[in-house]
Amino acid sequence: PDHIPTLEQFLAQISGQTPILIEIKSEKNWPVARLCAATAQALQDYTGPHAIMSFDPRAPAWFAKHSPHTPRGLVITEEDSKSIIGHLRRHLWVRQAQAQFLAYDIRDLPSRFAAKMRQRGLKIATWTVRTPTQFVTAQTHADAPIFEGEALNAPFPIGEGAAPSSPLPFRGGAAPNSPRPFRGGAGGGVSQI
Numbered sequence: 001p002d003h004i005p006t007l008e009q010f011l012a013q014i015s016g017q018t019p020i021l022i023e024i025k026s027e028k029n030w031p032v033a034r035l036c037a038a039t040a041q042a043l044q045d046y047t048g049p050h051a052i053m054s055f056d057p058r059a060p061a062w063f064a065k066h067s068p069h070t071p072r073g074l075v076i077t078e079e080d081s082k083s084i085i086g087h088l089r090r091h092l093w094v095r096q097a098q099a100q101f102l103a104y105d106i107r108d109l110p111s112r113f114a115a116k117m118r119q120r121g122l123k124i125a126t127w128t129v130r131t132p133t134q135f136v137t138a139q140t141h142a143d144a145p146i147f148e149g150e151a152l153n154a155p156f157p158i159g160e161g162a163a164p165s166s167p168l169p170f171r172g173g174a175a176p177n178s179p180r181p182f183r184g185g186a187g188g189g190v191s192q193i
Contacts, residue, residue, distance in 0.1 A: 007042040016048025021103075021125075021146075023075065024054040036062040043070065057097035064098035072098070073125070077105035078113070087113060094122075101143075103127055106134050109141040118143075 005013065007022070014020060024039060026032050036052075036059055043050060052063055053073035060072035074097040076090060090113055094102070101123040104114050109126060118124050126138045127146035138145035 007039065011042060011046045011048070014048060016046075019049035019051075021073075022050065022052045024052055024056070024059040026054065026056040026059065032056060032058040033062055035059070036066070040067045040070065043067075051101070053101075053103050057093040057099075060097040060099045071100050073101040073103050074099040075103040075127075076108075076114075078108040078111060079105065101125060103146065104142065106137060106145075109137050111141070114141065 011020075022039060022043075024032075024035055026035060039052060040063065051071035051073060052059065053075050054060060055075040055077075057074055060074055063070045063072040074094060076093075078086060078090075080086075081089065094117065099122065102114065102117055103125045104111065104127070106126045106129055108114070114124055123144070124142040125144040125146055126142040127148075129135050129138050129145040129147050135145060
C-alpha cells in the first residue's frame, strides 16, 4: 500500500544521491524543539548533502544551538508584511534564526531586504519558480531557484552560465560542482537539488 515515508525512510531511499532541503513546518504553539530534535536525530548518521529551513525562526535557531554543523535557512515572504513593521520583523527573525541562507518568495524579488542580506553574505534561494520569467528573476536576484510542479520538466536554460554562481551550504559533502536549482514537490516539505 502507498504511504508517506518517514524521514528516515526517505533519507535511506535518497542515500546521498542528491542534496536535499528539509523544510520544518510549524505553528505558533507547536513544540518546535521536539520537531527539530527528531529531524536532527534522523540526520545524525546521514552522510548525503543536506540542509534544513523553516518559516519559523525558532527552527534554524534550534539547529544553530544544538546541531551547528547542519546548514540552516529561514524561509521568507513579504506577502502581507511590506510595512516598516514587516521589515523590522524580518530583521529580527533573521537575527533570531542565525540562518546561513534565506529561501525567499520569488513574488517578492527584487527586494531591498533580500539584496541587503545577500550583500552581507547570506545566500538566497528563491521559491517557487514556475515560469521562464521567474527563472530570469531568480538568476538575477538569488543564488538558487527552487522549482516545483510543471516547472520541474520545463526547458529552462540550466547549464553553463545559466545556473547561479554561488551554491548554498550543505552538510555531508560539498554541493555539486556546478550548482543546480532546487527541485521540490508541490507543496512538499522536502526539496532537492
